[in-house]
Amino acid sequence: MSRVGAARETSRLDRRLEALNSARELASGALPQEALDSVLQVLDRAGSRRSLSGDHTVVGFFGATGSGKSSLFNAVSGEEIATAAVRRPTTTEPLAGIWGVQGSDALLDWLEVRKRHAAGPVQGFADDDTGLILLDLPDFDSTRAANREIVQRMVGLVDVLVWVLDPQKYADAAVHNDFLAPLSSHGAVTIVVLNQIDRLPEHEVRPVLESLKDILARDGLDKIQVLAASAVLGTGVDKVRTVIRQAAVQRQAMSQRLTADVTQAAARLAEASGLSAGGTKTAGGRTTADTKAVGDGMAAGATAASRTRLAGELAVAANVPLVVDAVARSYRLEATRRTGWPVTRWLARFRPDPLRRLNLRREGANPELNRTSLPPAGAPERARTDAAVREFAEAASAGAPGPWRAAIRSAAREGSDRLPDAVDQAIASTDLSAGRKSWWWGLFNTVQWLALVTALAGFAWLGVLAALAYLQLPVPEVPRVQGWPVPTVMIAGGVLLGIVLAIAARFIVGAAASSRSAVARKRLKAAVADVAERLVVAPVEREVSRLAKFTAALKAAAGR
Known part of the structure; x- marks a missing residue:
């Protein structure tokens, strides 16, 4: 064998040994230790033999x-x-x-x-x-x-x-x-x-x-x-x-022997990982190692659809719909306090703010909130969370061989216990824009007060006229507009304007509350999705990536 050929053979063996060692390291924790130890023995023997007389x-x-x-x-x-x-x-x-x-x-x-x-x-x-x-x-x-x-x-x-x-x-x-x-x-x-x-x-x-x-x-x-x-x-x-x-x-026997050892070790590692059907069956029922036994088992991984489903289920389990509804009701209540008829709007102050009751009402300049006062997760919510994580792990591990499927599922479950607390903190720290005033509140409030003052001024005018008449004093001529006394016009106009403003405000408040709740829903879902990404999706993706690297390393070790 020429020196060039020998060097090429040595280089190929180097790459296969390195790939086998990479596969062993990547499989740590996923495959039985006995299988990994047998691969380590092959690597140790190869290293020792190559260090001795070639x-x-x-x-x-x-x-x-x-x-x-x-x-x-x-x-x-x-x-x-x-x-x-x-x-x-x-x-x-x-x-x-x-x-x-x-x-x-x-x-x-x-x-x-x-x-x-x-x-x-x-x-x-x-x-x-x-x-x-x-x-x-x-x-x-x-x-x-x-x-x-x-x-x-x-x-x-x-x-x-x-x-x-x-x-x-x-x-x-x-x-x-x-x-x-x-x-x-x-x-x-x-x-x-x-x-x-x-x-x-x-x-x-x-x-x-x-x-x-x-x-x-x-x-x-x-x-x-x-x-x-x-x-x-x-x-x-x-x-x-x-x-x-x-x-x-x-001078090829040593390299051929070690190459065969690596091939056999790769086939056995593939069998232990579930990437092969156990080798080639002989007529006598015996099993032999086979380079082609290394399969293409790959996990589906986390898709956009599975991520969305996971975040959606976690959001429901974390009472996000309750928070969204509280945002809408809180906005309506605050809008009533700011733009309602001044005579009756004070009654709204006796109604509790839904967001404040949930400890989600931001006061001042964006204070940091650590916890909400949402109802603690009960058995139904925990079951829903567990089911969502399990379904996500099942979808992500689809196609993966047995031991790796178990590793992916385990990675998904590791963060499950921390999900309720992490999601609660995410909801607490989400900016719901609850304390933000709407631009039209000031305008409506000013007009409402003007309407009320106008109506009260009309009543006062008519009261003065009535008092003068009662006291048999000269009653001045009342100005008229299109034949209507100005005080009467002031009362009617003020009351009518108040009614119109109340009706208009009702529609505007409804639309604005829906818009606020939609924004809150989007932000809350994004916050929950971020938690799911950090505690569930990322660990699963790491395991899926580890399986892909393991499979590639195993194929390289097997000479494929």
Whole structure:
């Protein structure tokens, strides 16, 4: 592999690891911690492996008891490095055959391999410049728990996995269910060797190989390399060497292994988040990781319509209609006090101001109000608020996978307890223009007083004339207008003008009260909507945005 190609592969792996880490961080709190911890383990392993020798390729030989794994290891190595005997198991801890000892110590320390052997050159296979490490590992079906733990750990660490099977147990469910099927995404770094073919009649070798390939295909490993060999006779050993040498010389195995790990981790994270159907089902009912398993689950988010519905329901639950009605009634009452007939308008002062009773009447220069005297939210109002928040969360989380839908709903509920108090404060601090005078009040008030004074002057004039007549004094001639005495005209005009003004004021007050209440309704709804935006919508939008970023990061990690 050229340096340019290697650099490009490294850069791609960097981006995918970074994307996987971003997905893990974004999923914190939304997905089970166990799923996040498994991703962190993959990231830690990748970071550790990449910090160690990139010039060495680690090839692990895995097999069941009696598969001839150690014998094949020796045959490939060209010397008796591992102990192979009739008594089983003979391998109790990892054994390394090393071509290119320099720079391998730190890597083997990380692998926890203590038994190390500097192997001699093997013509056409490996020498000190190859940078190859072969590991003979304990049997994966060993009765010793420590041996099984070593195998499980090494499966997650080596660059290339060589599975040594034998004709008697090649279809054993243990190796397929526990190891091969879960590693279906690692086909590029997995080799299966059917060993001990010398124990089969020649005409049965091909059918057994075909049977093995069919089983592997059901495991999701249809493109894997399957080789036949006999460690005893040396048959097929050169082919095994060729495949291993190719992996070592190309220097791609480490990157391919880590890329497969990232792909698998992304698929499992997608499954945990509900973005996949759980991977690809095999014919045997097993589940395998699949890059394409990462779905497109996206939440609908908060739409303008859902925001409007939420604010409207919260406004009703917070008694905004009651406040709007109080604004109209307060305006009518104040207008009556200012423009009503001066003889009777004082009666209006005995009627309480609806806004003042609700502690919403602004006095002076915009004082800051903290609380209203609106009726406290009862069970119906709380139920309406909860239903509104729940409906909004349902609409916003539509399309999101299960765990994320729960996270979005939880975000919507977090601010619900603070809604009643926050909405009350918003209503209290809203400028309802309740104390603002209308321009026409002064005009009507002046004309009303003029009409009253005119009528009273007419009555006084007629009273003086009546007194003069009663006292038998000369009564002066009364001026007339169109034949009507001026005092009478003054009384009639003053009373008639007062009636006309009262009727006109009634219509003007009604229109102005409606206008004031409409303005108040708009401002109150805006104030409630602002509270809903801050306590419900914004947290939900953050979760929806987090899901979108998580999905994008997961797709990048999966290589899509």
